[in-house]
Amino acid sequence: MPRFRRERAAEPALTGPVLVLVADDDPVVREVLQLALESRGWSVVAVADGTSALEAARRFTPTVALLDWLMPGTYGPDVAAALRADPTTAGLPIVLLTTMGEQRDVAHGFRSGVDEYLTKPFHPREVIAVVERILARRTDQ
Numbered sequence: 001m002p003r004f005r006r007e008r009a010a011e012p013a014l015t016g017p018v019l020v021l022v023a024d025d026d027p028v029v030r031e032v033l034q035l036a037l038e039s040r041g042w043s044v045v046a047v048a049d050g051t052s053a054l055e056a057a058r059r060f061t062p063t064v065a066l067l068d069w070l071m072p073g074t075y076g077p078d079v080a081a082a083l084r085a086d087p088t089t090a091g092l093p094i095v096l097l098t099t100m101g102e103q104r105d106v107a108h109g110f111r112s113g114v115d116e117y118l119t120k121p122f123h124p125r126e127v128i129a130v131v132e133r134i135l136a137r138r139t140d141q
Contacts, residue, residue: 018042019060020131023053024068033066036124050074054082057089064134066127069098077112084113093134
């Protein structure tokens with residue numbers, strides 16, 4: 001049985017006004033997203049599981065969260081529901097990144113409280129475009 005070690009989120013190097021939380025158990029996906037997001041001047045805090053994502057969201061107050069569905073500990077939709085239930089994170093824009101692309105999965109993701117849903121594989125530019133759209137909505141309000 002594989003064992004997973006929970007990684008505590010490192011303090012992000014704040015380089016700009018946007019902080020993106022990336023939660024994915026795949027280290028390659030985390031690294032690719034971190035590099036792409038940082039190339040836009042955004043700060044990133046990256047974690048490998050759902051429990052760490054909840055802790056990081058409460059600790060760092062990100063601008064947007066990118067959550068994988070299938071993570072050790074707590075699945076992405078459950079993380080999204082917990083964030084929506086917490087008054088301090090209820091307004092956090094959430095994007096679900098997943099291989100789960102069936103209609104019932106998409107519906108479940110949106111019912112859990114996510115704002116956007118992207119299926120893997122995706123190109124980092126797609127993720128950047130979604131984050132930019134979320135940021136534009138925030139400034140329009």
